[in-house]
Amino acid sequence: MTRRQCTGEYKIKPIKKKVRELLGYPYPTRIPKGIFVEQWAGISTDEFHRAKDADVKYMHNRHPLIDMDWSRSDCIRYLTSLGLADTPKSSCLGCPYHGNAQWRRIRDTSPEEWADVVEFDAAIRKGNARANATGNTLLGEAFLHRSRVPLSDAPIDHVTAAEWAAIQQELTETAQDLDELESGVIDGCSPWACRGEVEPVQENFGLAS
Ligand code: SF4
Structure with a gap:
């Protein structure tokens, strides 16, 4: 496996750009202290180690599945109950x-x-x-x-x-x-x-x- 650029180029970079746009501070405008978005990421309890903070102050990461103590199996059970088992x-x-x-x-x-x-x-x-x-x-x-x-x-x-x-x-x-x-x-x-x-x-x- 060679070095990948995918996460940075295809996800984090565009997300940061969009968040700045939503906040009204496009790059390179400085974002004032206390202005931020809350971003939810679906990391379950069995991959707890993957739950990380964002690397910028204008984005606060939340992990609702961990807050609810949901594992991957809990998610699958829930999706199945909604008829979405093939997600x-x-x-x-x-x-x-x-x-x-x-x-x-x-x-x-x-x-x-x-x-x-x-x-x-x-x-x-x-x-x-x-x-x-x-x-x-x-x-x-x-x-x-x-x-x-x-x-x-x-x-x-x-x-x-x-x-x-x-x-x-x-x-x-x-x-x-x-x-x-x-x-x-x-x-x-x-x-x-x-x-x-x-x-x-x-x-x-x-x-x-
Ligand atoms: S960013 Fe996309 S291509 Fe890169 S590892 Fe994640 S799923 Fe795969």
Whole structure:
């Protein structure tokens, strides 16, 4: 997995821009002390460690599921009671942490979105355009699917022996790793609580604050 810019570029940066606009203080206007929005993020009790404060004073994060002491199972039970048992995890369409099941769901239920992710996968082959422009070229090629073949050809309908072997060689041989191939990472994604590893967004991307 290479370094990702997704959380910073696609979520935090646009959210901050919108919040500043809503508050009436577009960047680089200084926001007076005591002016802030309250932002709710759906982090459940079993992912307590992912509940974080915003990195700016004009946004206060709240975590209502934790306040209510709701776990992931509580959420699923509640959604099921409303007839929404199929609610997918929160994530971007072209997330490299998707498992085969998530790729299949996109392909089989939304041809337009599938075409979009296939196109996106082809577009990232040479890596990040900005990094390439500054001489930090990608060594090799980038792919969304772990098999490292174009998404349109990736073996999302089954897990081949070769794929298992490659995964076992590369990753820690734990049941969780193997399960992730099918189900994707267990976490959903929200600003300040990305699906993958913690990402030092501000330092990396020089976001407006
Ligand atoms: S879901 Fe999270 S980790 Fe995946 S692409 Fe989106 S921001 Fe990145």
